[in-house]
Amino acid sequence: MENIGALSLLLAFCFSIYSVAASLVGKWKRKPFLVLSAERAVYAIWALVSVASGILVYALLTGDFRLAYVAAHSNKAMPNVYKFSAWWGGQEGSLLFWSFLLASYAAIVVWTNRKKFRDMMPYVVSVLMVTQAFFLMLITFIVPPFQVLAVGKGITDVGDGNGLNPLLQYWTMAIHPPMLYLGYVGFVVPFAFAFASLVTRQPGEAWIHETRRWTIITWAFQSSGILLGAGWAYAVLGWGGYWGWDPVENASLLPWITATAFLHSVMMQEKKGMMKVWNMVLISSTFFLCIFGTFLTRSGVLSSVHAFATSPIGNYFVAFLAAGIALTVYLILDRLDYLKSEAHLESVVSRESAFLFNNLILLASCFAVLWGTMFPLISEAVTGEKISVDAPFFNRVNVPIGLFLLFLTGVGPLIAWRRSSVESLKRAFLAPSIAGLALIVLLAVLGVRHPYALISFGLCLFVTVTVAMEFWKGARQIAAKSGQNLAAAMVELTHRNTRRYGGYLVHMGIVLMFIGFTGAAFNKDATLEVAPGQMFRLGAYEMKVTDLIKGQNDNYQWAYSHVEIFQNGSQIGVLKPERRMYLSPPQPTSEVAIRRRLNEDLYLNFANVTEDGKVVLQAYIFPLVSWIWIGYWVLLIGTLICLAPSKQKLSYARTQVVGITKKHATVES
Amino acid sequence: MNTYVKFGILTVAILGTLGWLAAGGISETKTYYKTLAELEQLGDQARDKRLRVGGDVEQGSIERNGKDVSFMLTAEGKRLKVVYTGTDPLPDTFRDGAQALADGRLGPDGVFQASRIQAKCASKYEAKPGGKYDKLPVQEKPADKAAL
Numbered sequence: 001m002e003n004i005g006a007l008s009l010l011l012a013f014c015f016s017i018y019s020v021a022a023s024l025v026g027k028w029k030r031k032p033f034l035v036l037s038a039e040r041a042v043y044a045i046w047a048l049v050s051v052a053s054g055i056l057v058y059a060l061l062t063g064d065f066r067l068a069y070v071a072a073h074s075n076k077a078m079p080n081v082y083k084f085s086a087w088w089g090g091q092e093g094s095l096l097f098w099s100f101l102l103a104s105y106a107a108i109v110v111w112t113n114r115k116k117f118r119d120m121m122p123y124v125v126s127v128l129m130v131t132q133a134f135f136l137m138l139i140t141f142i143v144p145p146f147q148v149l150a151v152g153k154g155i156t157d158v159g160d161g162n163g164l165n166p167l168l169q170y171w172t173m174a175i176h177p178p179m180l181y182l183g184y185v186g187f188v189v190p191f192a193f194a195f196a197s198l199v200t201r202q203p204g205e206a207w208i209h210e211t212r213r214w215t216i217i218t219w220a221f222q223s224s225g226i227l228l229g230a231g232w233a234y235a236v237l238g239w240g241g242y243w244g245w246d247p248v249e250n251a252s253l254l255p256w257i258t259a260t261a262f263l264h265s266v267m268m269q270e271k272k273g274m275m276k277v278w279n280m281v282l283i284s285s286t287f288f289l290c291i292f293g294t295f296l297t298r299s300g301v302l303s304s305v306h307a308f309a310t311s312p313i314g315n316y317f318v319a320f321l322a323a324g325i326a327l328t329v330y331l332i333l334d335r336l337d338y339l340k341s342e343a344h345l346e347s348v349v350s351r352e353s354a355f356l357f358n359n360l361i362l363l364a365s366c367f368a369v370l371w372g373t374m375f376p377l378i379s380e381a382v383t384g385e386k387i388s389v390d391a392p393f394f395n396r397v398n399v400p401i402g403l404f405l406l407f408l409t410g411v412g413p414l415i416a417w418r419r420s421s422v423e424s425l426k427r428a429f430l431a432p433s434i435a436g437l438a439l440i441v442l443l444a445v446l447g448v449r450h451p452y453a454l455i456s457f458g459l460c461l462f463v464t465v466t467v468a469m470e471f472w473k474g475a476r477q478i479a480a481k482s483g484q485n486l487a488a489a490m491v492e493l494t495h496r497n498t499r500r501y502g503g504y505l506v507h508m509g510i511v512l513m514f515i516g517f518t519g520a521a522f523n524k525d526a527t528l529e530v531a532p533g534q535m536f537r538l539g540a541y542e543m544k545v546t547d548l549i550k551g552q553n554d555n556y557q558w559a560y561s562h563v564e565i566f567q568n569g570s571q572i573g574v575l576k577p578e579r580r581m582y583l584s585p586p587q588p589t590s591e592v593a594i595r596r597r598l599n600e601d602l603y604l605n606f607a608n609v610t611e612d613g614k615v616v617l618q619a620y621i622f623p624l625v626s627w628i629w630i631g632y633w634v635l636l637i638g639t640l641i642c643l644a645p646s647k648q649k650l651s652y653a654r655t656q657v658v659g660i661t662k663k664h665a666t667v668e669s
Numbered sequence: 670m671n672t673y674v675k676f677g678i679l680t681v682a683i684l685g686t687l688g689w690l691a692a693g694g695i696s697e698t699k700t701y702y703k704t705l706a707e708l709e710q711l712g713d714q715a716r717d718k719r720l721r722v723g724g725d726v727e728q729g730s731i732e733r734n735g736k737d738v739s740f741m742l743t744a745e746g747k748r749l750k751v752v753y754t755g756t757d758p759l760p761d762t763f764r765d766g767a768q769a770l771a772d773g774r775l776g777p778d779g780v781f782q783a784s785r786i787q788a789k790c791a792s793k794y795e796a797k798p799g800g801k802y803d804k805l806p807v808q809e810k811p812a813d814k815a816a817l
Contacts (some may be wrong), residue, residue, distance in 0.1 A: 344672075608733065
C-alpha cells in the first residue's frame, strides 16, 4: 500500500514537471495538443495525489503503525475524527495536504477555464505546476510521508502510536489547519493569473475579473482559519488570550493583510485603471507570504509555542522563494509600460486617496508584523545577538493602525471618487461624527478612561452609523418606489448590488470584532487557592468550589472541580473546569470552563491541586469577547453575499480619462 | 499645492508616527536570547536587560509554592534556578524534562525571575532519530533513519 502511495507521489512529481514543460513548449511552438496534454496532466496529478492521500488517511484510520508517520501522529485511543485530522497534524502529512489542495484547485481552474483564456492558460498552468512540483519534490525526496519503520531490523513490533498532541484534540483544531491551508493555497490561483497576464501582456483587467471570486473565497477561508485559531487559543490554551503575536500566528496574518489590501485596491484598477503595478506587487506578495507562512510553520527557524522542530526543508523554501520573487520582480519591472496608470490622483479628500491610505496602512502593518516576527533573525545577522520583541511591540504599532483602518472603513465607502466638496462631506459624515463623539463623551462621563478604548468605541459607532445610513437611504428609495416595507427593501437593495452591500456587512463584522478586541482593555483576573466549600469573588461574581471529581478513560485521566456561580446572592450557573492527563503522549491539558455572555465571559481554568487538597483556580473576566466570534459570522455572511451574483448586471461606467489609449478605456461589460 | 505633494506629506507623517511607535516598542520589549553559559559570562551586565534563556527542565525540580513556581533549568552542563512569578497559567507542556524558554530578568541573588514561560516537550512532536520510539518495544538498536 505505502509503495503505491510513494509511487503515486513520484509519478505526480514527474507529471508536474511534464505539465510545466508541455505548457511552455506548446505555447512557444504553437502546438495546442501539447498545451492540452499539459492540462490533462493536471487532472492526472490530482488523481495521483488523491490516491496517495487516501492511502495515508486509510493507514491513519486503520492504525497501520508500521508507517513512521502513523506511529508518530496517531494512536488507537484517538477518536476517528482526530485520526483523520492527523493527516495534517505533522510535517510530512501537512505538506501532502498542501499538495492535495493545490492539485484540487489546479484541476478546478483548468476545468472551468478549458474554453477560456487560451493564450494565458499555458502560463497559468505553468505557475500552478511549478508550485506543485516544489511541494511534490519535498514529499517525494525530502520528507516522505510513507516511510516504513524498520520492523524486523531493530523494531520487532509497533503496537501503538505516539498519538496526536492532546492540545490539538479539539474541534476547531481539526478544521483550523485545513481552513488556513485552503486560504494559503488558494492565493496561488490569482497569482498565477496575474503572472500569466503579465507575461502575455493581456489588455484590460481580465485576470482580476476572472480571479475575483477566487480571491474572495480564499480570503474567506483565510479569515476563517485565523479566527478558528484564535477561538482555539481562547478555549483551549487556558490563558484566555486569542492572539499572542506568536510567529506562526503572524505568518497566517501576513498574507491576510496583503490580501485585504489587494481586495480593496483592485477596485481602483477596475473602476479607474489605477494602481496596476501596485496590484501586481500585492498579489505577488500575498502568494509569497503564503509560501513564507508555510515555511515558517514548517521549518522551525523561529522558536515558537507552535511545536515544530527544525527540519531539512527550510533551505528548499528559501531557494524557492528567492527564485520566485526574483522572477516576479524582473517581470514586473520589464513590463512597467503595460502597467501604466490610466488616471491621476486629483485630491487628498477622495475615495482614491482613502484607498491609498487603506493600502499604505495595511502594508505598514504587514511590514511591522514581519519585522517583529523576523527580528531575532535580523538582529542576529546585524549585531550578532539574537533579540526578540514581544507582544507589546506588536500592539503598540498595530493598535493605532487598527483604529485608523476602522476610521477609513467608515470614510472610504462614502466619500466621492475624484474629489469631495465640503457640502457632500457634511452630508455624509455629520451625523456619524456626532454619534461617535457623543458616545466617547458619554463613556468618559461613565468613567471609562482608557484612551484607545474610547476612540475605538467612538469609531465603531461612527462606522455603524455610516453603514446604517447607506442601507437606510437605499432601502427608503426602493420602498418609496415599490411600496415594499423597509426590511424587504433592504433585502432587495442588497440583492441589486451584492458586492457593495455585502462589503458593508463585512465592514460591520470588522466593527463587531473591534468591539470585542476593545473589551480586552477591561479584563480582570485572579489566581486563587480555594478549599472545597470556600467562596471567592471576582467582579460581579461570587463562586464556590463544591466538589473535586476524578476519573479515567482510555485516552486520559481527568479531574474537575464543580464551581457554583452566584450573582447578587442567587445561583446563576455551574462551571466545571477540568484538568486532563493524557496517556499518550503523557501530557496534562486544561479544559477551561467558560460562561459565555454577550457582555462578558467568565473563564475558569483549573490550574492545579495543592498537596493539602486545595484547588488552584485561575479566574478571568473577559468583557465583550463574544463579539469577536459574532463579528466573524457577520463577516462570513457578508463575504458570501459578495459572492452571490447581483440581480442586475452592473456596468461600471469607468471614468473616461483624457490621454489614454482607446483600448484600455473601453467599458467592460 | 500639488496633490501628490500633499499625499506625500501625509504619508511621511503617518509612517513617521508608526516608525516612532515601533522604535519605542522595540526598545521597550526587546529581549536578549542567551544561553546559560553566556549568562554567566555577562555578570553584572545581565541584570539590566530583559533576557530569554532556554534549556531543559531538570527532572523532579519543579516546586510549587503558592502561586510561585520554581525549577532548575539545565543546558550544556550549566544549571540555573528560575522562579516564575507571572500571572498567566503555565503552559500544559511545562513539566519535568520539557524544553523551556524563560523570559525575565536575572535577580541580584542569581535567581532568574521569569515573567513568562514557554515550553514544549521535544520528543513528542516531531521525529528525532533514535529518540522517538523509545517507548515502543525496541529490541536491539534504536530505529535510526538509515534503517528505515
